Amino acid sequence: MPSARRPLRHRGFVAGAVLVVVFAAASLLAPVLAPEDPQAVASGSERTLEGPTASHPLGTDALGRDVLSRVLWGGRVSLAVGVGVETLVVVLGCAIGLLAGYFGGPVDAALMRVTDVVMAFPSLVLAIGLIAVFERPGLDKVFIVLVALGWTTIARVVRGEVLSLKARDFVQAARALGGGHRAIMLRHLLPNAVAPLLVAATIGVGGNMVAEAGLSFLGLGAQSQTISWGAMLADGQTFLATAPWVAVFPGAALLLAVLGVNLLGDGLRDLLDPRLRA
């Protein structure tokens, strides 16, 4: 059995961590690693939809752009949306969860009703619907929509932790010593909720990445000038029979990245919170 002291013996955690590090490094270093300009279209004698060759290891797409370079650059969008959205979601979710759990009463009741309603929708379906609010789709809208819908999970996690923590002796002691509400929430409650928060946020990053790719695939996210795995997959589907590499590689990259994040999240849960171990 793995323990918090031996994360290196938890196979899933290690595999996830390796995948995530590779994914993050490849994305961050895309400008250096990419053999070509990801937007450079075929010129002169170059062919479009060319299968994997020495100069284009993953082939080229319908405009003759290098698929490997685009997969690397696409990772940046995926990483930016995954982590960027989750950062805002965590800040928002923590604030709301802390307030609701700590003060209880009408604040809590109102919050719980709102999360009930948001959670009454299948997540991606509501996200798709919300895109229609904007005059035209785009990656920035995807970002807004995912933040607007994502905070509920984190808020619930934090609220639950706060509810169980606030009756504990150390919180009561802090209160008796004259600690203000803000200090108690930020210094005593939040640090103790970090473990489940970290697990939920990690899983959330994976969810954001899949959602972005899905929305972009549906044509409701990143538009053609932005390099997104989802948008590349939409292009790839058109040429599935003649040039499968256009669809295979961005999807494989997405799968490995999401798999890594999910394994990392599962591993963190096992290591940080033995009660939840499946």
Added chain:
Amino acid sequence: MGLLRPVFARFVALVPVVIGVTILVFALNAVALGDPARVAMGQRADPEALARLRREYALDRPLPVQYMAWLGRLARGDLGESFREQRPVGEVIVERLPATARLALAATLISIVLGVGMGGLAAVRAGSALDHLLMGVAVLGISTPVFWLGMMLALVFAVTLGWLPVSGYGDGALRHLILPAFTLGALHTGTVARMTRSSLLEVVRQDFMATARAKGLPEWAVLGKHALRNALVPVVTVIGIGLADLLVGAPLTETVFAWPGVGRLLVAAVGQRDLPVVMGAVLVFALVYVLGNLLVDLAYLVVDPRMRDAIRA
């Protein structure tokens, strides 16, 4: 204690949620940027027709009035008129429902049969290479983006092997259903497999299992009869979770396979900013989800009598 009171309590608890759902769906229209009526009718729209449309949808009145008017029409089953198709949204959606229902049903069947099978096999051989392989496949199923899986299945079984059609409804032919159903069911198959395995292993540790073994029952009977039945309670939960997977996966799967369901209708409507259709489709998805979860809750009450008292606590 009977079933009546807990069932009633579940229904009552649903009322604020359903009201909230309608408010949120209504808000899609209320906060829509630009002028949806103009977008819908095009830039050269006849001003008189525009005014009529706005009046019809109370677009020129305060929001609470608009909401109540909309809710009133909703109660009569009137979801408004599609901007694009110039016919009732209800009609447009009802046409698409059977395709989505068929797909979802087939995907559920696949995920239960495959998932319980895989999970059961993994539990029986817990710790073996087979266990690791099956659970690896399960994690892969959970992590693979639905739309990419669909494309890869189409690439292998339709494009390369030519066994099945690449896409389309094929007038309801079973051959057309197979790939979309496996695609939509894959995510959930992994969840079911994992849950079945862990809850079987949990049950196996309990006393009545030792009793069953002590009676001299063969191992398959111990697992098949005693363990599986008791392990099914959490599996009911997972089937509930699966509903979310199905509804989230439907727009993607239907788009990949050109399946004429409500999910693809929703995606197309968002692209065209046909807001009445968007609202109608989102509402249908949400109501199916809410009612599905209610059914799961009620299933608990039947399967596990302890749940009947929980509501009073």
